[in-house]
Amino acid sequence: MRRVVIAPDKFKGSASAHDVAQAIARGIRxxxxxxxxxxxxxxxxxxxTVELFLDSGARSFRADVHDPRGRPISATFAVDGTRAIxxxxxxxxxxxxxxxxxxxxRADSRGTGELIRAALDAxxxxxxxxxxxxxxxxxxxxxxRALGATTQPPDALHGxxxxxxxxxxxxxxxxxxxxxxxVDNPLCGPNxxxxxxxxxxxxxxxxxxxxxxxxxxxxxxxxxxxxxxxxNTPGAGAxxxxxxxxxxxxxxxxxxxxIVAELRHLPEALEGATLCITGEGSIDAQTxxxxxxxxxxxxxxxxxxxxxxxxxRVDASVEAELARHGIVCAPVVTGPLPLEDAMRDAVRLxxxxxxxxxxxxxxx
Numbered sequence: 001m002r003r004v005v006i007a008p009d010k011f012k013g014s015a016s017a018h019d020v021a022q023a024i025a026r027g028i029r030x031x032x033x034x035x036x037x038x039x040x041x042x043x044x045x046x047x048x049t050v051e052l053f054l055d056s057g058a059r060s061f062r063a064d065v066h067d068p069r070g071r072p073i074s075a076t077f078a079v080d081g082t083r084a085i086x087x088x089x090x091x092x093x094x095x096x097x098x099x100x101x102x103x104x105x106r107a108d109s110r111g112t113g114e115l116i117r118a119a120l121d122a123x124x125x126x127x128x129x130x131x132x133x134x135x136x137x138x139x140x141x142x143x144x145r146a147l148g149a150t151t152q153p154p155d156a157l158h159g160x161x162x163x164x165x166x167x168x169x170x171x172x173x174x175x176x177x178x179x180x181x182x183v184d185n186p187l188c189g190p191n192x193x194x195x196x197x198x199x200x201x202x203x204x205x206x207x208x209x210x211x212x213x214x215x216x217x218x219x220x221x222x223x224x225x226x227x228x229x230x231x232n233t234p235g236a237g238a239x240x241x242x243x244x245x246x247x248x249x250x251x252x253x254x255x256x257x258x259i260v261a262e263l264r265h266l267p268e269a270l271e272g273a274t275l276c277i278t279g280e281g282s283i284d285a286q287t288x289x290x291x292x293x294x295x296x297x298x299x300x301x302x303x304x305x306x307x308x309x310x311x312x313r314v315d316a317s318v319e320a321e322l323a324r325h326g327i328v329c330a331p332v333v334t335g336p337l338p339l340e341d342a343m344r345d346a347v348r349l350x351x352x353x354x355x356x357x358x359x360x361x362x363x364x
Contacts, residue, residue, distance in 0.1 A: 002032065002034075002035045002036065002274045002275065002363055003035070003036045003037075003038070003272055003273050003274050003275075004028055004035050004036070004037050004038070004273065004274065004275045004276075004277060004363075005037075005038045005040060005266075005269050005270050005273045005275070005276045005277070005300075005305065006021045006024045006025055006028075006037060006038065006039050006040065006276075006277045006278075007021070007040045007041070007042045007264075007266055007269075007276060007277070007278050007292075007296045008020045008021055008024065008041065008042060008277070008278050008279040008280065008292070008310065009042050009043055009044065009048070009278070009279065009280040009281075009291070009292035009293070010043070010048045010051070010052075010280070010281065011279070011280065011281035011312050011343075011346050011350070012047075012048070012280075012281045012282075013281070013343055014281065014312065014342075014343040014344075014346035014347075015346045015347050015350070016041075016048070016051055016052070016055055017041035017042055017043060017048065017051075017052050017055070018041045018052065018055035018056070019347055020041070020279060020310075020346075020347075020350055021039045021040070021041040022039065023347045023348075023350040023351040023354065024277050024279070024310070024350060024351070024354040025037050025039050025354075026351050026354070027350070027351040027352065027353065027354025027355040027356075027357075027358065028277075028354050028355070028357075028358050028363065030351075030355050030358075031355050031358035031359055031363055032358050032363035035358075035363055038269045038273075040264050040265070040266050040269050041055065041056070041264075042257070042260055042261070042264065042266070042278070042292050042295075042296060043256070043257075043260050043292065044180070044182065044255075044256040044257040044260065044290070044291050044292045044295065045128075045130040045131075045132065045180025045181065045182070045255075045256015045257065045259060045260060046087075046089070046130055046132035046133065046180075046256060047087055047089050047090075047093075047095075047130075047132065047133060049085060049087060049128075049130045049180065049256070049260065050076060050077055050078045050085050050086070050087050050090070050130075052260070053078040053080055053085050054076075054078050056080075056264075057080070058078040058079060058080035058085070059078065059079045059080075060076055060077075060078060061076070061077050061078070061079055061084075061118065061119075061122050062074050062075065062076055062077075063075055063076075063077065063114060063115055063118035064114075065091045065110075065111035065112075065114040065115055065118070066091070066108070066110050066111045066114065067091065067092070067096040067097075067111055068092050068093070068096055068097055068106075068107035068108055068109075068111070068135040068136055069096075069097065069101060069106065069107070069108075070108060070110070073091070073096070073111070075087075075090040075091045075111065075115055076090060077090075077115060077118065077119055077122075079119070079122050079123070079124060082123060082124055082125045082126060083124060083125075083126040083127075083128065083263075084119035084122060084124035084126070084127045084128070085127075085128045085130070086112075086115045086116060086119055086127065086128070086129050086130070087129075087130045087132075088109070088112045088115075088129065088130060088131045088132070088133065088134055088239055088242060089130070089132060089133035089134070090115070091111030091112050091114065091115045092107070092108070092109045092110075092111045092112045092134055092135055092136050092142075092143075092239075092242075093133045093134060093135055094133055094134065094135045094200070094201065095133060096135065097135050102135065102201055102202030103201075103202050104135075104136070104137035104194075104198055104201045104202055104203045104207065104211060104240070105137075105157070105158065105207070105211075106157075107135040107136040107137065107138070107201065107240075108136055108138060108142035108157060109134070109136040109138055109140050109141070109142040109143040109239075109240070109242050109245075110142035110143065110145065110146045111142075111146075112129070112131075112140075112142075112143045112146075112242060113142065113143035113144065113145065113146025113147045114146045116129065116143070116146075116147060117146060117147060117169060120169060120171045120172070120175065124175070125174060125175055125176065126175065126176040126177075126178070127175055127176070127177055127178070128178045128179075128180060128259060128263075129177065129178070129179050129180065129246065129251070130180040130256060131179055131180065131181050131238055131239035131242050131243060131246075132180075132181070132182075132239070132256075134197075134201075134239035134240045134242060135201055135240075136157075136201075136239070136240040136241075136242070137193055137194060137197070137198055137201055137203070137211055137215075137240035137241065138157040138158065138240060138241060139158075139160075139187065139193075139215050139218045139219070139222075139240070139241030139242075139244050139245060140239075140240075140241050140242040140243075140244055140245020140246065140248075141156075141157055141158075141160060141163075141218065141245070142157060143242055143245055143246075144163070144165070144168070144245050144248075144249075147168055147169050147172065147249075148167040148168045148169050149163060149164060149165050149167070149168055150163075150164045150167065151163050151164070151221075158211070158214035158215070158217075158218065159213075159214040159217045159218065160217065160218040160221045161217070161221055162221050162224070162225075163218075163221045163222050163224075163225040164225065165225055165226075165248070168249070172249055172250075173250075177246060177249060177250060177251035177252065178251065178252055178254060178259055179235070179238075179243060179246050179251045179252065179253045179254070180254065180255070180256030180259050180260070181235050181238040181239070181243055181253050181254070181255070181256065182255050182256055182257075182289060182290040182291070183235060183237065183238040183239075183243070184234040184235055185197075185234075185235070185236070185237035185238065186231060186232045186233070186234070186236050186237050187215055187216075187219055187230075187231040187232070187236040187237045187241050187243075187244045188212055188215050188216045188219060188231050188232075188237075189212070191237070192212060192215065192237045193215060193236075193237035193238075193240050193241050194207075194208050194209075194211035194212040194215060195208055195212060196237070197237070197240065198211055201240070215231075215241060216231070218241075219231040219244070222244070222248055225248075226248060230244055230247050230248060231244065233247055234253075235247070235253040238253070255290050255295065257290060257291070257292050257294075257295030257296070258295065261295065261296070261299055266296070266299055267299055267302070267303070270299055270300055270302075270303035270305055271303055272303075273300070273303055273305040274305065275305060275306055275308070275361070276296065276297075276300035276303075276305045276306070276307045276308075277307075277308050277309075277310070277354065277357070278292065278293050278296040278297065278300075278307060278308075278309050278310075279293065279309050279310035279311060279332075279350070280292055280293050280309075280311060281311070281312045281313070282311060282312060282313045282315070283309060283311035283313065283314045283315060283318065283322070283329055284313070284315040284318060285315065285317075285318055287318060287322065288318060288321060288322070293309045293311075293322075293327065294322075294325070294327070297309070297322075297325055297326060297327045298325075300326070301325070301326050306326065306328070307326055307327045307328065308327075308328050308329075308330055308357055309322070309327050309328070309329050309330065310330050310331075310332050310350060310353050310354070311329060311330070311331055311332065312331070312332060312333070312342060312343070312346060312349075313331065314329045314330070314331045330353060330357060331353075332346070332349040332350050332352070332353040333349060334353075
């Protein structure tokens with residue numbers, strides 16, 4: 001009997017990871033009802049991770065927080081037992097700003113700290129923080145203040161002269177902090193937060209060196225507070241320096257797909273599998289940088305299972321490289337179709353693609 005493990009990400013804007021996985025399962029069963037199918041929807045720690053855990057039975061909580069511009073908003077997080085899953089993007093994300101509002105000098109990570117505090121209030125003793133999609137470039141100062149830190153100057157976001165962590169929420173000392181991040185950039189320098197990610201947050205060419213110098217000054221203040229310098233730690237530059245601030249709180253930074261894979265017991269599910277099917281909305285150069293498809297394929301390779309990856313869009317320029325990693329890509333759209341129609345009909349198209357793959361592989 002064939003054993004098929006289905007472990008896709010969401011198709012952004014079209015279908016959740018849960019819906020994608022179920023569509024693939026239906027397509028396989030329509031051709032091969034005798035196949036043993038294990039469904040393990042996935043995420044890479046970015047947006048959609050909270051949704052994944054809610055779809056899997058976690059409880060939904062809402063928290064009143066502030067967006068990057070200081071406006072009050074409500075953000076959702078998930079609680080699974082005593083583990084909370086929060087997403088920076090829901091409180092401090094670029095998606096919360098209009099294009100003409102982007103300003104790395106003003107964008108604040110305060111809301112992310114408020115979200116973590118809300119998770120502690122909900123009884124969590126382990127908090128997983130997905131830090132993709134940030135609007136801020138404040139070295140996580142706004143987040144730290146929301147969690148009890150004080151700084152000099154007291155209200156500035158950049159160029160901090162002194163940091164006092166003595167009044168940080170005491171519950172954090174007893175809380176396991178895991179940070180889902182696929183970025184290994186340092187805080188400062190030519191590969192740092194300001195140089196690499198600042199422009200997408202509204203930084204001009206003239207802003208970048210000034211922002212970098214401001215982060216360096218903040219890093220000096222943190223080094224004095226901690227007695228050690230974290231600025232060059234891989235991942236410190238993630239999310240405009242929120243990675244740096246979370247490292248200062250004792251957090252462990254890991255690739256998001258690895259955190260989710262372990263929580264979803266993907267390695268165990270793949271033992272003895274004869275086929276692994278994954279997928280995401282767009283399979284492109286970003287896929288090679290540790291997104292869900294690539295991460296799932298790594299686990300499948302260890303188990304000796306071949307991999308098929310469905311994509312709403314498959315960039316032909318990366319297919320050969322993905323093939324070298326044992327990933328066969330398959331677009332779910334077989335002919336010309338307006339994007340709007342493809343996104344609306346994504347679940348049906350994914351189910352059909354799975355059925356075609358099952359026939360091709362003679363899974364009957």
